[in-house]
Amino acid sequence: MQLNYIANRACPSGSGQTIAVVDPSDGQIFDHIQRSNAQDIDAAVRAAHAALDSTWRKFSAAERGRLMMRLSLKIGERTEELREIEQRDCGKPVRQARADALALARYFEFYAGACDKLHGDTIPYLDGYSVLTWREPHGVTGHIIPWNYPMQIFGRSVGGALAAGNTCVVKPAEDACLSLLRVAELATEVGFPPGVINIVTGYGHEVGDALARHPGIDHISFTGSPGVGTLIQQAAALRHCPVTLELGGKSPQVVFADADLDAAVPAILNAIVQNAGQTCSAGARLLVEQAIYEPLLARLGAEFAKLRVGPAAMDLDLGPLIRRSQQQRVAGFLADARAAGLMVVGEGKVVDTAPEGGFYQAPLLLRDVPVGHRLAQEEVFGPVLCALPFADEAQAVALANATDFGLVAGVWTRDGARQFRLAKRIRSGQVFINNYGAGGGVELPFGGVKSSGYGREKGFEALHGFTTLKTVAIRHG
Ligand code: NAP
Ligand code: MG
Numbered sequence: 501m502q503l504n505y506i507a508n509r510a511c512p513s514g515s516g517q518t519i520a521v522v523d524p525s526d527g528q529i530f531d532h533i534q535r536s537n538a539q540d541i542d543a544a545v546r547a548a549h550a551a552l553d554s555t556w557r558k559f560s561a562a563e564r565g566r567l568m569m570r571l572s573l574k575i576g577e578r579t580e581e582l583r584e585i586e587q588r589d590c591g592k593p594v595r596q597a598r599a600d601a602l603a604l605a606r607y608f609e610f611y612a613g614a615c616d617k618l619h620g621d622t623i624p625y626l627d628g629y630s631v632l633t634w635r636e637p638h639g640v641t642g643h644i645i646p647w648n649y650p651m652q653i654f655g656r657s658v659g660g661a662l663a664a665g666n667t668c669v670v671k672p673a674e675d676a677c678l679s680l681l682r683v684a685e686l687a688t689e690v691g692f693p694p695g696v697i698n699i700v701t702g703y704g705h706e707v708g709d710a711l712a713r714h715p716g717i718d719h720i721s722f723t724g725s726p727g728v729g730t731l732i733q734q735a736a737a738l739r740h741c742p743v744t745l746e747l748g749g750k751s752p753q754v755v756f757a758d759a760d761l762d763a764a765v766p767a768i769l770n771a772i773v774q775n776a777g778q779t780c781s782a783g784a785r786l787l788v789e790q791a792i793y794e795p796l797l798a799r800l801g802a803e804f805a806k807l808r809v810g811p812a813a814m815d816l817d818l819g820p821l822i823r824r825s826q827q828q829r830v831a832g833f834l835a836d837a838r839a840a841g842l843m844v845v846g847e848g849k850v851v852d853t854a855p856e857g858g859f860y861q862a863p864l865l866l867r868d869v870p871v872g873h874r875l876a877q878e879e880v881f882g883p884v885l886c887a888l889p890f891a892d893e894a895q896a897v898a899l900a901n902a903t904d905f906g907l908v909a910g911v912w913t914r915d916g917a918r919q920f921r922l923a924k925r926i927r928s929g930q931v932f933i934n935n936y937g938a939g940g941g942v943e944l945p946f947g948g949v950k951s952s953g954y955g956r957e958k959g960f961e962a963l964h965g966f967t968t969l970k971t972v973a974i975r976h977g
Contacts, residue, residue, distance in 0.1 A: 748952060
C-alpha cells in the first residue's frame, strides 16, 4: 500500500479510499495508492508554505544547489531500483525505464548547478536613481504530471521550481505514482527539509482540480492534454494564478528528396515507437517529398514489420500501453482508419508470449492520410505513424503547420538555406534539423505554441517561468 508523502512523512489520505495500481504488461493489480481529496491537498499546501517560511527561503542558493546535487547522486545510485518500479507501474521496457531514471538524475544535476547562477539585473535610469531587478520564487508551486514520463517530467518541472527557490506540491497521474513517491523518500534521506517536496496521489478531477483551485498555490505547472489544460487555466484564472502549460502535439517529420535516408529512417521510426508512441513530442505525421514517397514508405514498411511488442521485462521495441482505456482509444482511431479505407504499409507484431491481460498495440504505418482526417489532426498517443506526400517546399510548410498543435518538428534535408527557411516558417516550439529530438537534452528549452501550450520548461529558460521579477528603484539623489 502506497501513502501520500507530505512534510517528509508517508501519510494515508483522510478519505480512507484507495486506487488499484495495475501492471500494464499483464493487467494485474499489484499495489494500491491513496485516493486523496481536497483536505489532503490542503495539508500538503500548508506543509509547503511552512517549509518556505521556516527553512527553504533561508537556504542560500548554493545550499539549495548542494542539496539538489545530493538528490541527483542518490537517484543515480538507485537507478536500477527506480527503473524496476517504473517498468512495472508504467509498462516501460527496461531501457526506457532506465533512461527515465537517468534523465531524472540529470535534471537534478543541471538544476543543482543552476541555483546560484540565476540573478537579476541593474538597469541604467535617471540621474539620482539606481534600479535593479530580483528574480524571486513564486512561493508554493503546484505540479500536475501525466503518466507517460513521470520521472522525466517531475525532474524538469520540480527540479526547475526548487532551483528557483519554490517549494512544491505534486499531483502525479494515478497510473504513474510509484517512482515519484520513492523519489520523495530519497529526498528526505539526503536531507531535504520537511514540506519542500510533497506528493498527493488521486484522480485528476478530484485532487488535480483541488490543487489547481487552492488559494495557497502560487504557480501551476501542468503537463497533460489540451482539454484538461483548459480546465486548469479556468481554475487558475479565478485567482489570477500564473500557469505553465505543456500540452500535446501532432508533430511532423518532413523529409525532402535530398535527405540522408540512412540517418533519417531509424530516427523517423524511433520518433513514433519510443514509449509506444505515448510521447507528447512523438513524430506522428510523416511528410515526404513526392519523388521519394514510394521508396521511403517501402523501406519504412519493412522496418515496421520487424518491430516487436511485449512485456516490459522483455525489453523489446515497444512495451504495452499504459492502461486498457488507452488501448481502446487507439483501437478507435484504427477503426476509423479502416472505415476510411486508409492503407497500412507496415505493421509490427505483439509476441506470442505476451500475457493475455496486457495492453498491447502493434505499431502501424498508414499511407495517404488526408490532412483533414482525425488521424492527421488528433493526438493518438499510440504507435501510429501517418504518411502524406508533398510536392514542394511551400506545401511541406503548409502541411507541417496544418494542425492546431505546434510542439516539435523534424526536417530532413541537406540544403542549408532550406534548413533555415523551414526552421523559421514552421510554427512550433522546437525544430530539429537532420535529427529528431536531439536526444532530449535537459539543457534544451521545451514547450509549445498554439494548442501545445505556452511557457517553457527544461534548460535555464525554465527558471524564468518559475520566478517572478521584482523591480526595485531607489532614489538616492
Ligand atoms: P491528462 O488526462 O490531461 O492528465 C494529465 C494530468 O492532469 C494527470 O495528472 C491527471 O490526473 C490530471 N488531471 C486530469 N483531470 C484533471 C482536472 N480536471 N483537474 C486537474 N488535473 C486533472 O493527460 P494524460 O492522458 O495523463 O497525458 C497525456 C497527455 O499529456 C497528452 O496530451 C500529451 O501530449 C501530454 N503531454 C505533454 C507533454 C509536454 O511536455 N508538452 C509531455 C507529456 C505529456 P489523473 O490522470 O490522475 O486523473
Ligand atoms: Mg500502473
